[in-house]
Amino acid sequence: MYNASMIIVRLPQKKKELELRGPRRVMDLLADAGVRPTTVIVTQGKKLLTKDHRVEDGATIDVISVVSGG
Amino acid sequence: MKCKRCRRAEAAIELPSHHSAFCPDCFFVFFRRQVTEGIRKLRLLSPEDRTLVCVSGGKDSLVLWDVLIDEGYETEGLYIDLGIDGYSDRSKEKVLAYAASRGKTPIVVELAKEGIPIPEAAHCARMQECSICGTVKRYFFNRVAAEGKFTVVATGHNLDDETARLLGNLLHWQRDHLARQHPLLPEEAGGLVRKVKPLWRVSEVETAAYGFLKGIDYVTEECPMSEDATSLVYKEALSRIEDRMPGTRIVFYQGFLDPSNPLRKRAEAQEPAGDAPRATEADAEEGVGTPRACASCGAPTYTETCSFCRLKERVRKARSQRAARSSR
Numbered sequence: 001m002y003n004a005s006m007i008i009v010r011l012p013q014k015k016k017e018l019e020l021r022g023p024r025r026v027m028d029l030l031a032d033a034g035v036r037p038t039t040v041i042v043t044q045g046k047k048l049l050t051k052d053h054r055v056e057d058g059a060t061i062d063v064i065s066v067v068s069g070g
Numbered sequence: 071m072k073c074k075r076c077r078r079a080e081a082a083i084e085l086p087s088h089h090s091a092f093c094p095d096c097f098f099v100f101f102r103r104q105v106t107e108g109i110r111k112l113r114l115l116s117p118e119d120r121t122l123v124c125v126s127g128g129k130d131s132l133v134l135w136d137v138l139i140d141e142g143y144e145t146e147g148l149y150i151d152l153g154i155d156g157y158s159d160r161s162k163e164k165v166l167a168y169a170a171s172r173g174k175t176p177i178v179v180e181l182a183k184e185g186i187p188i189p190e191a192a193h194c195a196r197m198q199e200c201s202i203c204g205t206v207k208r209y210f211f212n213r214v215a216a217e218g219k220f221t222v223v224a225t226g227h228n229l230d231d232e233t234a235r236l237l238g239n240l241l242h243w244q245r246d247h248l249a250r251q252h253p254l255l256p257e258e259a260g261g262l263v264r265k266v267k268p269l270w271r272v273s274e275v276e277t278a279a280y281g282f283l284k285g286i287d288y289v290t291e292e293c294p295m296s297e298d299a300t301s302l303v304y305k306e307a308l309s310r311i312e313d314r315m316p317g318t319r320i321v322f323y324q325g326f327l328d329p330s331n332p333l334r335k336r337a338e339a340q341e342p343a344g345d346a347p348r349a350t351e352a353d354a355e356e357g358v359g360t361p362r363a364c365a366s367c368g369a370p371t372y373t374e375t376c377s378f379c380r381l382k383e384r385v386r387k388a389r390s391q392r393a394a395r396s397s398r
């Protein structure tokens with residue numbers, strides 16, 4: 001269930017969604033999600049977030065992998 | 071964190087390899103400069119060129135098309151529908167939507183109609199999907215460009231792609247491939263159209279960020295056929311090195327491209343290898359010597375029959391064997 005006091009971290013390519021306690025920096029959220037920061041961009045709505053950006057409770061962020069293969 | 075260029079706006083992206091951080095507006099300037107500088111340095115394109123941009127629906131190719139249009143180049147898009155259930159439809163949608171937003175209509179080649187959809191072809195030929203895909207795409211890139219009187223074919227390969235390929239070629243000492251790896255493959259007699267990779271100086275993170283900030287709606291899911299691609303292993307290795315030593319990738323690649331690099335000197339001095347087949351499965355892009363016309367389709371090739379026709383023949387045989395078995 002949606003919890004307003006948590007940060008929602010969506011990883012669409014992994015079809016995964018996490019709820020993590022905030023406020024936290026993007027790089028800390030990525031570490032908790034097990035994602036290497038240099039392999040993704042992190043967005044909040046139409047905003048692109050730097051890795052030191054502080055995310056507040058109740059926010060939803062998307063972690064988009066940028067690595068393409070083949 | 072503030073933008074290190076304008077020093078006013080909040081930064082949206084940090085680039086340790088450039089010791090920099092940019093707000094969206096300054097990042098657009100930076101990114102476009104990187105691309106135009108890459109084009110200028112290696113003389114990839116001229117204002118007179120008619121450029122066929124190969125677009126897959128992914129971030130790199132759509133960003134490339136976007137930058138080239140904005141820079142005033144004459145371009146048309148080429149989309150190859152690989153015939154992969156669901157994924158190909160979603161990719162095509164993105165390409166058509168982007169093209170429409172720029173007042174363009176891309177050229178579309180449907181591999182199912184050409185009798186060689188990738189999943190079935192790979193199954194029949196018992197080959198890896200990525201290998202078949204490369205052969206088929208290169209064939210149609212050149213064919214569509216030649217038929218449409220385009221002077222150059224542009225693909226969205228970026229710095230991460232090129233360094234991953236370089237690492238793979240070095241680890242296996244693929245000397246022929248190393249000799250031909252370059253963001254510029256010149257036009258050759260026999261109908262090989264010039265091929266260029268204008269994004270060779272920008273990383274995947276940079277193209278993804280540019281695409282997102284420009285509002286380009288690209289397909290973010292990965293091709294389901296590429297999950298086990300070896301290029302991903304090389305990319306991860308390089309990415310870990312880059313994490314610890316930002317800027318290593320570009321130094322690695324620029325050093326390789328330096329004309330004084332013995333590997334490049336070898337490429338320039340390379341002579342045709344007599345009557346022996348000059349390329350294996352690697353087809354025209356990877357070949358050396360002078361291409362001739364394929365005995366079957368007339369496309370330029372370094373062997374008697376081009377790799378595309380050999381592949382089609384292999385698939386045709388497998389299909390008829392399968393049909394014979396099921397009719398027994």
